Amino acid sequence: MVQEHGARVIELGDLSSLCGTSRMAEIRRIVSSLKSGEEALIVTSDPDTWYSLANLGEELGYEVIESTRSQGRYSVRIRIK
């Protein structure tokens, strides 16, 4: 398991070729695999997926600690509520 600053790193890839329901389902699947209080750094190459990750915390039960982008790499650090 890859970790970065104590958070599990999850490579989400580019979900822009999946339908919206699948993107939500994929994000939900990742979130449900994490334990309460656990932190994860989710990385994607798709800015739209990144935006979804950074703004769906309320709906999907996580807190966004940090959201960054750099040279085509988009990441969101979350903590499960």
Place this chain on the structure above:
Amino acid sequence: MSRAEVESPIVDPDWLERNLDKVKVIEVDYDPVSAYNIGHIPGALLIDWKKDLNKYPERDIIDKDGFESLMSRLGISNDDLVILYGDYNNWFAAFAYWVFKVYGHDSVKILNGGRKKWIELGKPLTREIPQVRSTQYRVRKVDLSIRASFLDVLKNLRNPNVALVDVRSPAEYRGEISAPPEYPNEAAQRAGHIPGAVNIPWAQAVREDGTFKSPEELRALYEGRGVTPDKEVIVYCRIGERAAHTFFVLRELLGYRKVRLYDGSWSEWGNMVGAPIER
């Protein structure tokens, strides 16, 4: 707008940001919960692809009355310039574009790169829902020459003057799957492709950032596979939205004169008793 801007079927993000007050912007989503609802271009309206462009209970696109109701509810007038965009590389925006063309609303363009490019560029997004005043939209003409039915495709199989383009993934084309696992409701009874179809996946028409490739690159892509402007072209996928993207590329960007979308696509053909299939 300059003449080039007027004639182009696409607008770029910088142009749209400067002209938001002059056009009607509509986001077309498959799932607004993870898109429009969490942030959209300021002033953009929403078309929910499933609810607003599809007829129920029968499988079909909305009819003329349905299109008029939708446009009226969104406050669109016949003369409005509408800019469509969405997620997933503008698949559903392209499908909406095709529906707009079917019902004669010609003043419509697509935002190059869709949500993906807009967000990549750091352009503004808002959750604010615009207030609209309903209109009395009336369809002035219906153009079904851009739509192909099952029978249209069947009677043109092996017609050398008709190019059939399958825009799905190679695995779907080869019949290894009839639908990716994330789309269980769209799987057909049989897998494969329509006889004579060439496989040119829709994604080959766009760059990684979701913007369309240049006309020169696109011409090489399609003409290199025998899909030439002198032919009539019928495009299909699984339920029609990816094919609409290629429809837009061929007809609007490359100027092919005869392009039709077979919106029944594989979810119809692969379930039809007796329909010939190749693998």
